[in-house]
Amino acid sequence: MWRAAQPAGLVCVDLACMAFTAASAGQVALRAGLAGILVVVVNGIGRVYALRVLPSGLDRGLWIAGAGLVAVLAAFWGTASFTVVALSALLFTFLTLCGRSVLCFLVRRAHRRGRVAPALVVGAGAHGRELARCLLAHPEYGLLPLGFLDETPGEGASPPVLGRPADVVQVVQALGVRAVIIAAPEHRPAARQARALGCEVFLAPELGELLVDFVTLREDVRSFPLLRMRREARHSVSWLLKRALDVSIAVTGLILSAPVLAICALLIRREVGPGPLFRQRRVGYLGEPIEVVKLRTLNPADAHESATLWSIAHDSRVGPVGRLLRRTSLDELPQLWNVLKGDMTIVGPRPERPHFVEEFSRAIPGYDGRHRMPVGITGWAQIHGLRGDTSIEDRARFDNHYVDRWTLRLDLKILLLTLGSLIRPGGS
Numbered sequence: 001m002w003r004a005a006q007p008a009g010l011v012c013v014d015l016a017c018m019a020f021t022a023a024s025a026g027q028v029a030l031r032a033g034l035a036g037i038l039v040v041v042v043n044g045i046g047r048v049y050a051l052r053v054l055p056s057g058l059d060r061g062l063w064i065a066g067a068g069l070v071a072v073l074a075a076f077w078g079t080a081s082f083t084v085v086a087l088s089a090l091l092f093t094f095l096t097l098c099g100r101s102v103l104c105f106l107v108r109r110a111h112r113r114g115r116v117a118p119a120l121v122v123g124a125g126a127h128g129r130e131l132a133r134c135l136l137a138h139p140e141y142g143l144l145p146l147g148f149l150d151e152t153p154g155e156g157a158s159p160p161v162l163g164r165p166a167d168v169v170q171v172v173q174a175l176g177v178r179a180v181i182i183a184a185p186e187h188r189p190a191a192r193q194a195r196a197l198g199c200e201v202f203l204a205p206e207l208g209e210l211l212v213d214f215v216t217l218r219e220d221v222r223s224f225p226l227l228r229m230r231r232e233a234r235h236s237v238s239w240l241l242k243r244a245l246d247v248s249i250a251v252t253g254l255i256l257s258a259p260v261l262a263i264c265a266l267l268i269r270r271e272v273g274p275g276p277l278f279r280q281r282r283v284g285y286l287g288e289p290i291e292v293v294k295l296r297t298l299n300p301a302d303a304h305e306s307a308t309l310w311s312i313a314h315d316s317r318v319g320p321v322g323r324l325l326r327r328t329s330l331d332e333l334p335q336l337w338n339v340l341k342g343d344m345t346i347v348g349p350r351p352e353r354p355h356f357v358e359e360f361s362r363a364i365p366g367y368d369g370r371h372r373m374p375v376g377i378t379g380w381a382q383i384h385g386l387r388g389d390t391s392i393e394d395r396a397r398f399d400n401h402y403v404d405r406w407t408l409r410l411d412l413k414i415l416l417l418t419l420g421s422l423i424r425p426g427g428s
Contacts, residue, residue, distance in 0.1 A: 006107060007049040013099035014039055014064075018071065021092040025084055027076060035075035039092070042067035051200075053219045053226060054108070054141050057101025061093075068092035111142040117200065118177050119143045122165050123184025124150035124157065127206050131183055132159060134222045141221050143179050149190070165190045172197050181226070191229055201229035233373065238408040245411070246346050250339040257333050264295055264330060271321040272296055277334060282351035285374040290343040292351055295331040297322030335377050347411040348376025349399035350387070360392055367392070370399040373406065380410075383417040 015036045022032030043049060046063045069089040076085055116139060121128045132145040136159075147162035149171065163171050168190045171177065180194035183204045195201045202219075204226055219226045233239055265276035276296055284290035325331040338344040344351065349370040352360070361368045380402035381387070381395045402410070 006051055006055060006103075009103050010049050010055075010100060011040055013103055014043060014096055017092055017095035017099055018068070020095060021068075021072070021088050022075070024091065025072075025076060025080055025088045027079065031075045031079065035071045038071035038074055039067050042070055051228075053143065053202075053221065055100075055104045057097055057104045059100075061097060064096060065089070065093040068096070107142075108140040111140045114139075116142050116144040117179045118175060119145050119179040119181060120147065120149055120162070120168070120171060120175075120177050120194075121145050121159075121181045121183050121204075122149045122168065122187045122190050123182065124148035124152065124161055125184055127204070128181075128183030129157075131181065131204055131221065131224050134224060138222060143181070143221075145181075146175055146177065149187070150184075168193050169197065172199060195229055195232055198235075203227040203229065233403075233406045241408055242345065242411060243342075245408075246339050249346050250336045253333070253336045254340070257336070260330065261295075261333060264325060264333075267321045268296055268325075271319045272298070281354060282375070283354055283357045283371065284343055284351055285371060287357075287368070287371050289354065290338065290351065290375070292344070293334040293337055295325055295334060297325050297331055332377055339377065345374040345376045347378055347414045348374050349379050349402065350382065350395075351375035360396070364393055364396050366400055367396045369403065370396060373399075373403045378414060378418040380414060383414055383421060 018036045018039050019032055022035050027035070043060075043064065046060060046067065048060045048063060048067070052059065069085075072080075072085050072088045072092065076088065080088070119135070121132050128148060128150075132148070135141055135143050135145050145159050147159040148157070149163050149165045149168060150161050151164055153161055162175075165187045168180065172180070172194060177194075177199060179200040179202065180191070181202045181204050182188050182191050185205075188203070191201045191203070204224060207223075207225070219228065233242075268276040278294045278296040279291050280294065282290050282292045322331075335344060339346055357368070379399065381398035384398055386395045386398060
Protein backbone atom coordinates (compact mmCIF):
# COMPACT_ATOMS: atom_id res chain seq x y z
CA MET A 1 0.00 0.00 0.00
CA TRP A 2 2.84 2.39 0.92
CA ARG A 3 4.61 1.81 -2.40
CA ALA A 4 1.40 2.16 -4.40
CA ALA A 5 0.74 5.56 -2.76
CA GLN A 6 3.93 7.08 -4.21
CA PRO A 7 2.37 8.14 -7.57
CA ALA A 8 -0.57 9.75 -5.75
CA GLY A 9 1.88 11.66 -3.55
CA LEU A 10 3.73 12.99 -6.61
CA VAL A 11 0.44 14.14 -8.16
CA CYS A 12 -0.44 15.99 -4.94
CA VAL A 13 2.98 17.69 -4.92
CA ASP A 14 2.50 18.91 -8.49
CA LEU A 15 -1.03 20.19 -7.81
CA ALA A 16 0.02 22.00 -4.63
CA CYS A 17 3.03 23.61 -6.33
CA MET A 18 0.97 24.71 -9.32
CA ALA A 19 -1.72 26.17 -7.04
CA PHE A 20 0.92 28.21 -5.20
CA THR A 21 2.48 29.30 -8.51
CA ALA A 22 -0.88 30.41 -9.91
CA ALA A 23 -1.73 32.33 -6.74
CA SER A 24 1.66 34.07 -6.86
CA ALA A 25 0.93 35.13 -10.45
CA GLY A 26 -2.46 36.55 -9.43
CA GLN A 27 -4.48 33.97 -11.36
CA VAL A 28 -8.12 33.16 -10.53
CA ALA A 29 -9.08 29.74 -9.21
CA LEU A 30 -10.42 28.57 -12.57
CA ARG A 31 -7.10 29.19 -14.34
CA ALA A 32 -5.16 27.71 -11.44
CA GLY A 33 -7.30 24.57 -11.68
CA LEU A 34 -6.75 24.39 -15.44
CA ALA A 35 -2.99 24.71 -14.98
CA GLY A 36 -3.05 21.94 -12.38
CA ILE A 37 -4.98 19.59 -14.66
CA LEU A 38 -2.70 20.31 -17.60
CA VAL A 39 0.52 19.70 -15.68
CA VAL A 40 -0.80 16.38 -14.33
CA VAL A 41 -1.92 15.27 -17.81
CA VAL A 42 1.39 16.17 -19.46
CA ASN A 43 3.38 14.51 -16.70
CA GLY A 44 1.13 11.47 -16.93
CA ILE A 45 1.86 11.19 -20.65
CA GLY A 46 5.57 11.40 -19.84
CA ARG A 47 5.25 8.58 -17.24
CA VAL A 48 6.54 10.93 -14.56
CA TYR A 49 4.24 9.29 -12.01
CA ALA A 50 5.36 5.73 -12.79
CA LEU A 51 6.13 3.73 -9.64
CA ARG A 52 9.89 3.53 -9.03
CA VAL A 53 11.93 1.24 -6.79
CA LEU A 54 14.02 4.13 -5.46
CA PRO A 55 12.42 7.46 -6.41
CA SER A 56 14.58 10.55 -6.78
CA GLY A 57 13.49 14.16 -6.60
CA LEU A 58 15.40 14.88 -9.81
CA ASP A 59 13.86 12.07 -11.89
CA ARG A 60 12.56 13.45 -15.22
CA GLY A 61 13.48 17.01 -14.19
CA LEU A 62 13.57 18.38 -17.76
CA TRP A 63 10.20 16.87 -18.60
CA ILE A 64 8.69 18.33 -15.42
CA ALA A 65 10.04 21.77 -16.33
CA GLY A 66 8.55 21.44 -19.82
CA ALA A 67 5.21 20.32 -18.40
CA GLY A 68 5.13 23.35 -16.11
CA LEU A 69 5.89 25.70 -19.00
CA VAL A 70 3.15 24.16 -21.18
CA ALA A 71 0.62 24.36 -18.33
CA VAL A 72 1.27 28.00 -17.43
CA LEU A 73 1.41 29.08 -21.09
CA ALA A 74 -1.98 27.53 -21.78
CA ALA A 75 -3.68 28.47 -18.50
CA PHE A 76 -2.29 32.01 -18.09
CA TRP A 77 -2.68 32.96 -21.77
CA GLY A 78 -4.06 36.47 -22.16
CA THR A 79 -3.82 37.35 -18.48
CA ALA A 80 -0.06 37.42 -17.88
CA SER A 81 2.96 38.82 -19.69
CA PHE A 82 5.70 36.62 -21.12
CA THR A 83 7.94 37.56 -18.18
CA VAL A 84 5.31 36.45 -15.66
CA VAL A 85 4.78 33.18 -17.57
CA ALA A 86 8.51 32.44 -17.67
CA LEU A 87 9.00 33.26 -13.97
CA SER A 88 5.93 31.17 -13.07
CA ALA A 89 7.31 28.17 -14.98
CA LEU A 90 10.64 28.53 -13.18
CA LEU A 91 8.93 28.87 -9.81
CA PHE A 92 6.80 25.78 -10.42
CA THR A 93 9.84 23.75 -11.49
CA PHE A 94 11.81 24.80 -8.40
CA LEU A 95 8.92 24.12 -6.01
CA THR A 96 7.97 20.76 -7.45
CA LEU A 97 11.56 19.47 -7.52
CA CYS A 98 11.92 20.51 -3.88
CA GLY A 99 8.60 18.93 -2.98
CA ARG A 100 9.50 15.71 -4.77
CA SER A 101 12.86 15.60 -3.01
CA VAL A 102 11.12 15.84 0.38
CA LEU A 103 8.65 13.11 -0.60
CA CYS A 104 11.43 10.83 -1.84
CA PHE A 105 13.36 11.40 1.40
CA LEU A 106 10.29 10.34 3.39
CA VAL A 107 9.87 7.22 1.20
CA ARG A 108 13.49 6.18 1.74
CA ARG A 109 13.24 6.75 5.48
CA ALA A 110 10.06 4.68 5.64
CA HIS A 111 11.85 1.87 3.79
CA ARG A 112 14.74 1.94 6.23
CA ARG A 113 12.27 1.73 9.12
CA GLY A 114 10.76 -1.48 7.81
CA ARG A 115 8.03 -0.30 5.41
CA VAL A 116 9.24 -2.67 2.71
CA ALA A 117 7.67 -5.12 0.26
CA PRO A 118 8.36 -8.82 0.97
CA ALA A 119 10.04 -10.19 -2.17
CA LEU A 120 11.08 -13.44 -3.82
CA VAL A 121 14.07 -13.89 -6.11
CA VAL A 122 13.48 -16.53 -8.77
CA GLY A 123 16.87 -17.99 -9.62
CA ALA A 124 19.46 -18.73 -6.93
CA GLY A 125 22.52 -18.50 -9.16
CA ALA A 126 25.43 -16.14 -8.56
CA HIS A 127 23.59 -13.19 -10.12
CA GLY A 128 20.42 -13.73 -8.08
CA ARG A 129 22.31 -14.15 -4.81
CA GLU A 130 24.40 -11.03 -5.37
CA LEU A 131 21.25 -9.03 -6.09
CA ALA A 132 19.54 -10.39 -2.97
CA ARG A 133 22.56 -9.50 -0.80
CA CYS A 134 22.50 -5.98 -2.23
CA LEU A 135 18.80 -5.52 -1.43
CA LEU A 136 19.28 -6.81 2.13
CA ALA A 137 22.19 -4.40 2.65
CA HIS A 138 20.25 -1.44 1.25
CA PRO A 139 16.68 -1.42 2.62
CA GLU A 140 16.04 2.04 1.12
CA TYR A 141 15.10 0.26 -2.11
CA GLY A 142 12.01 -1.08 -0.36
CA LEU A 143 12.39 -4.72 -1.45
CA LEU A 144 13.11 -7.36 1.22
CA PRO A 145 14.10 -10.78 -0.23
CA LEU A 146 12.55 -13.53 1.89
CA GLY A 147 14.20 -16.27 -0.14
CA PHE A 148 14.69 -17.87 -3.53
CA LEU A 149 12.81 -20.13 -5.87
CA ASP A 150 15.13 -22.47 -7.73
CA GLU A 151 15.36 -26.02 -9.04
CA THR A 152 18.36 -26.64 -6.74
CA PRO A 153 17.54 -26.94 -3.01
CA GLY A 154 20.53 -24.86 -1.81
CA GLU A 155 20.59 -26.22 1.74
CA GLY A 156 22.01 -23.88 4.35
CA ALA A 157 21.81 -20.85 2.07
CA SER A 158 20.68 -17.49 3.42
CA PRO A 159 18.16 -16.34 2.37
CA PRO A 160 16.87 -19.90 1.91
CA VAL A 161 15.52 -21.60 -1.21
CA LEU A 162 11.79 -21.77 -0.46
CA GLY A 163 10.72 -23.93 -3.37
CA ARG A 164 10.86 -24.44 -7.10
CA PRO A 165 9.82 -21.82 -9.68
CA ALA A 166 6.69 -23.90 -10.34
CA ASP A 167 5.69 -23.26 -6.69
CA VAL A 168 5.52 -19.49 -7.15
CA VAL A 169 1.74 -19.29 -6.57
CA GLN A 170 1.81 -21.27 -3.31
CA VAL A 171 4.87 -19.45 -1.91
CA VAL A 172 3.55 -15.99 -2.80
CA GLN A 173 0.19 -16.71 -1.14
CA ALA A 174 1.72 -18.38 1.93
CA LEU A 175 4.24 -15.61 2.69
CA GLY A 176 2.31 -12.55 1.53
CA VAL A 177 4.94 -11.73 -1.08
CA ARG A 178 4.38 -8.40 -2.87
CA ALA A 179 7.31 -8.40 -5.33
CA VAL A 180 8.96 -11.08 -7.45
CA ILE A 181 12.36 -10.64 -9.14
CA ILE A 182 13.21 -12.95 -12.05
CA ALA A 183 16.99 -13.30 -11.91
CA ALA A 184 17.43 -16.17 -14.40
CA PRO A 185 16.09 -16.20 -17.99
CA GLU A 186 14.95 -19.84 -17.83
CA HIS A 187 12.50 -18.96 -15.04
CA ARG A 188 10.69 -16.08 -16.80
CA PRO A 189 7.43 -18.10 -17.24
CA ALA A 190 6.86 -17.59 -13.49
CA ALA A 191 6.52 -13.85 -14.11
CA ARG A 192 2.96 -14.00 -15.46
CA GLN A 193 1.80 -16.20 -12.59
CA ALA A 194 3.21 -13.73 -10.07
CA ARG A 195 1.68 -10.75 -11.88
CA ALA A 196 -1.73 -12.44 -11.91
CA LEU A 197 -1.52 -12.57 -8.10
CA GLY A 198 -1.05 -8.79 -7.96
CA CYS A 199 2.72 -8.80 -7.34
CA GLU A 200 5.15 -6.25 -8.70
CA VAL A 201 7.32 -8.24 -11.08
CA PHE A 202 10.87 -7.32 -12.12
CA LEU A 203 13.22 -8.87 -14.62
CA ALA A 204 16.85 -8.64 -13.47
CA PRO A 205 19.07 -9.17 -16.52
CA GLU A 206 22.76 -9.64 -15.97
CA LEU A 207 25.07 -6.72 -16.58
CA GLY A 208 25.78 -6.37 -20.29
CA GLU A 209 22.74 -8.38 -21.39
CA LEU A 210 21.49 -6.99 -24.70
CA LEU A 211 17.87 -6.80 -23.49
CA VAL A 212 18.67 -3.73 -21.35
CA ASP A 213 19.66 -1.74 -24.45
CA PHE A 214 16.12 -1.93 -25.83
CA VAL A 215 14.26 -0.73 -22.71
CA THR A 216 13.39 2.95 -22.39
CA LEU A 217 12.36 2.92 -18.72
CA ARG A 218 14.63 0.89 -16.47
CA GLU A 219 15.64 1.06 -12.83
CA ASP A 220 18.81 0.22 -10.98
CA VAL A 221 19.63 -1.31 -7.61
CA ARG A 222 23.24 -0.31 -6.91
CA SER A 223 23.90 -0.64 -10.69
CA PHE A 224 21.98 -3.93 -10.98
CA PRO A 225 19.43 -3.26 -13.76
CA LEU A 226 15.76 -3.98 -13.03
CA LEU A 227 13.04 -3.96 -15.70
CA ARG A 228 9.52 -3.61 -14.32
CA MET A 229 6.87 -5.82 -15.88
CA ARG A 230 3.68 -4.05 -16.94
CA ARG A 231 0.67 -4.44 -14.69
CA GLU A 232 -2.20 -6.58 -15.93
CA ALA A 233 -4.51 -4.51 -18.10
CA ARG A 234 -7.50 -5.11 -15.83
CA HIS A 235 -5.74 -3.28 -12.97
CA SER A 236 -5.28 -0.05 -14.94
CA VAL A 237 -7.49 3.03 -15.25
CA SER A 238 -7.58 2.47 -19.01
CA TRP A 239 -9.49 -0.76 -18.36
CA LEU A 240 -12.43 1.24 -17.04
CA LEU A 241 -12.26 3.44 -20.12
CA LYS A 242 -12.27 0.33 -22.31
CA ARG A 243 -15.50 -0.83 -20.67
CA ALA A 244 -17.06 2.63 -21.06
CA LEU A 245 -16.11 2.60 -24.74
CA ASP A 246 -17.62 -0.88 -25.12
CA VAL A 247 -20.94 0.15 -23.60
CA SER A 248 -21.23 3.35 -25.63
CA ILE A 249 -20.44 1.57 -28.92
CA ALA A 250 -22.77 -1.34 -28.11
CA VAL A 251 -25.72 0.90 -27.22
CA THR A 252 -25.19 3.14 -30.24
CA GLY A 253 -24.66 0.16 -32.54
CA LEU A 254 -27.79 -1.66 -31.38
CA ILE A 255 -29.94 1.44 -31.85
CA LEU A 256 -28.56 2.31 -35.28
CA SER A 257 -28.57 -1.26 -36.55
CA ALA A 258 -32.11 -2.09 -35.39
CA PRO A 259 -33.67 -1.50 -38.86
CA VAL A 260 -30.89 -3.53 -40.52
CA LEU A 261 -31.38 -6.38 -38.03
CA ALA A 262 -35.14 -6.36 -38.70
CA ILE A 263 -34.57 -6.65 -42.47
CA CYS A 264 -31.99 -9.40 -41.95
CA ALA A 265 -34.45 -11.30 -39.73
CA LEU A 266 -37.10 -11.23 -42.47
CA LEU A 267 -34.63 -12.43 -45.11
CA ILE A 268 -33.37 -15.21 -42.83
CA ARG A 269 -36.92 -16.36 -42.17
CA ARG A 270 -37.53 -16.72 -45.90
CA GLU A 271 -34.28 -18.60 -46.53
CA VAL A 272 -33.68 -20.64 -43.35
CA GLY A 273 -36.99 -20.62 -41.50
CA PRO A 274 -38.16 -19.35 -38.08
CA GLY A 275 -35.64 -18.25 -35.49
CA PRO A 276 -33.26 -15.63 -36.93
CA LEU A 277 -30.93 -15.75 -33.91
CA PHE A 278 -28.39 -18.50 -33.35
CA ARG A 279 -26.92 -19.10 -29.87
CA GLN A 280 -23.68 -20.98 -29.45
CA ARG A 281 -21.52 -21.85 -26.46
CA ARG A 282 -18.04 -20.29 -26.58
CA VAL A 283 -15.09 -19.89 -24.19
CA GLY A 284 -14.66 -16.38 -22.78
CA TYR A 285 -12.46 -14.48 -20.35
CA LEU A 286 -10.29 -16.73 -18.12
CA GLY A 287 -11.86 -19.79 -19.73
CA GLU A 288 -15.40 -19.08 -18.51
CA PRO A 289 -18.22 -20.32 -20.79
CA ILE A 290 -20.40 -17.73 -22.54
CA GLU A 291 -23.32 -17.93 -24.97
CA VAL A 292 -22.66 -15.93 -28.12
CA VAL A 293 -25.57 -14.60 -30.21
CA LYS A 294 -25.34 -14.43 -34.01
CA LEU A 295 -27.70 -14.18 -36.95
CA ARG A 296 -28.52 -17.63 -38.27
CA THR A 297 -27.02 -18.42 -41.67
CA LEU A 298 -27.52 -22.21 -41.56
CA ASN A 299 -29.53 -24.80 -39.65
CA PRO A 300 -27.03 -27.38 -38.29
CA ALA A 301 -28.00 -31.02 -38.46
CA ASP A 302 -27.70 -31.43 -34.67
CA ALA A 303 -26.02 -30.02 -31.57
CA HIS A 304 -22.88 -32.09 -32.17
CA GLU A 305 -22.40 -30.59 -35.62
CA SER A 306 -22.92 -27.11 -34.19
CA ALA A 307 -20.23 -27.70 -31.59
CA THR A 308 -17.62 -29.43 -33.76
CA LEU A 309 -18.05 -28.31 -37.39
CA TRP A 310 -15.04 -26.05 -38.03
CA SER A 311 -16.16 -23.93 -41.00
CA ILE A 312 -19.27 -23.51 -43.14
CA ALA A 313 -17.66 -21.05 -45.57
CA HIS A 314 -18.13 -23.47 -48.49
CA ASP A 315 -21.12 -25.40 -47.17
CA SER A 316 -23.72 -25.85 -49.90
CA ARG A 317 -26.50 -25.47 -47.32
CA VAL A 318 -25.64 -21.77 -46.90
CA GLY A 319 -27.93 -19.77 -49.20
CA PRO A 320 -27.39 -16.39 -50.88
CA VAL A 321 -28.66 -14.44 -47.86
CA GLY A 322 -26.42 -16.38 -45.48
CA ARG A 323 -23.39 -15.85 -47.67
CA LEU A 324 -24.11 -12.12 -47.88
CA LEU A 325 -24.48 -11.85 -44.11
CA ARG A 326 -21.20 -13.68 -43.53
CA ARG A 327 -19.29 -11.79 -46.25
CA THR A 328 -20.39 -8.42 -44.81
CA SER A 329 -20.07 -9.60 -41.16
CA LEU A 330 -23.67 -8.53 -40.52
CA ASP A 331 -24.22 -11.90 -38.82
CA GLU A 332 -21.98 -10.62 -35.98
CA LEU A 333 -24.19 -7.61 -35.14
CA PRO A 334 -26.20 -9.34 -32.35
CA GLN A 335 -22.93 -9.81 -30.46
CA LEU A 336 -23.26 -6.17 -29.47
CA TRP A 337 -25.76 -7.54 -26.94
CA ASN A 338 -23.02 -9.81 -25.56
CA VAL A 339 -20.80 -6.72 -25.24
CA LEU A 340 -23.53 -4.82 -23.40
CA LYS A 341 -23.98 -7.74 -20.98
CA GLY A 342 -20.24 -7.83 -20.32
CA ASP A 343 -19.64 -11.31 -21.76
CA MET A 344 -17.57 -9.83 -24.58
CA THR A 345 -15.74 -6.66 -25.53
CA ILE A 346 -15.61 -4.80 -28.84
CA VAL A 347 -11.88 -5.50 -29.32
CA GLY A 348 -10.32 -8.73 -28.13
CA PRO A 349 -9.41 -12.26 -29.22
CA ARG A 350 -12.29 -13.97 -31.03
CA PRO A 351 -14.14 -16.54 -28.89
CA GLU A 352 -13.95 -20.18 -29.88
CA ARG A 353 -16.09 -23.22 -29.10
CA PRO A 354 -15.04 -25.43 -26.12
CA HIS A 355 -14.32 -28.44 -28.35
CA PHE A 356 -11.74 -26.51 -30.38
CA VAL A 357 -10.29 -24.64 -27.39
CA GLU A 358 -9.50 -27.98 -25.77
CA GLU A 359 -8.03 -29.33 -29.01
CA PHE A 360 -5.94 -26.26 -29.81
CA SER A 361 -4.71 -25.84 -26.22
CA ARG A 362 -3.21 -29.32 -26.37
CA ALA A 363 -1.60 -28.85 -29.77
CA ILE A 364 -0.50 -25.18 -29.82
CA PRO A 365 1.78 -23.71 -27.12
CA GLY A 366 0.35 -20.51 -25.65
CA TYR A 367 -3.09 -20.89 -27.22
CA ASP A 368 -4.86 -20.79 -23.86
CA GLY A 369 -3.06 -17.51 -23.04
CA ARG A 370 -5.54 -15.74 -25.35
CA HIS A 371 -8.11 -15.96 -22.56
CA ARG A 372 -6.21 -13.50 -20.36
CA MET A 373 -8.28 -10.80 -22.11
CA PRO A 374 -12.08 -10.76 -22.63
CA VAL A 375 -13.05 -12.11 -26.04
CA GLY A 376 -14.15 -9.60 -28.66
CA ILE A 377 -16.05 -8.97 -31.88
CA THR A 378 -12.90 -7.86 -33.69
CA GLY A 379 -9.24 -8.14 -32.82
CA TRP A 380 -5.59 -7.86 -33.76
CA ALA A 381 -5.65 -11.20 -35.58
CA GLN A 382 -8.80 -10.37 -37.55
CA ILE A 383 -7.52 -7.07 -38.95
CA HIS A 384 -4.48 -8.99 -40.22
CA GLY A 385 -6.70 -11.33 -42.21
CA LEU A 386 -6.66 -14.22 -39.72
CA ARG A 387 -10.30 -15.25 -39.68
CA GLY A 388 -12.23 -18.20 -41.01
CA ASP A 389 -10.09 -21.12 -42.20
CA THR A 390 -6.64 -19.64 -41.44
CA SER A 391 -3.63 -20.66 -39.35
CA ILE A 392 -4.51 -21.20 -35.68
CA GLU A 393 -0.84 -20.85 -34.71
CA ASP A 394 -0.74 -17.41 -36.32
CA ARG A 395 -3.99 -16.39 -34.61
CA ALA A 396 -2.67 -17.46 -31.21
CA ARG A 397 0.54 -15.49 -31.78
CA PHE A 398 -1.32 -12.35 -32.86
CA ASP A 399 -3.82 -12.62 -29.98
CA ASN A 400 -1.10 -13.09 -27.35
CA HIS A 401 0.79 -10.14 -28.84
CA TYR A 402 -2.38 -8.05 -28.38
CA VAL A 403 -2.89 -9.21 -24.78
CA ASP A 404 0.74 -8.57 -23.80
CA ARG A 405 0.83 -5.08 -25.33
CA TRP A 406 -2.74 -3.93 -24.79
CA THR A 407 -3.42 -0.23 -24.55
CA LEU A 408 -6.54 1.78 -25.18
CA ARG A 409 -4.73 3.39 -28.10
CA LEU A 410 -4.23 -0.06 -29.66
CA ASP A 411 -7.97 -0.73 -29.31
CA LEU A 412 -8.77 2.51 -31.14
CA LYS A 413 -6.32 1.58 -33.90
CA ILE A 414 -7.98 -1.83 -34.32
CA LEU A 415 -11.44 -0.21 -34.44
CA LEU A 416 -10.34 2.16 -37.21
CA LEU A 417 -8.74 -0.67 -39.19
CA THR A 418 -11.89 -2.77 -38.73
CA LEU A 419 -14.05 0.04 -40.12
CA GLY A 420 -11.68 0.18 -43.08
CA SER A 421 -11.95 -3.55 -43.66
CA LEU A 422 -15.77 -3.32 -43.77
CA ILE A 423 -15.42 -1.21 -46.92
CA ARG A 424 -13.79 -4.21 -48.59
CA PRO A 425 -15.72 -7.11 -46.99
CA GLY A 426 -14.25 -10.57 -46.98
CA GLY A 427 -15.94 -12.50 -44.18
CA SER A 428 -16.20 -16.28 -44.11
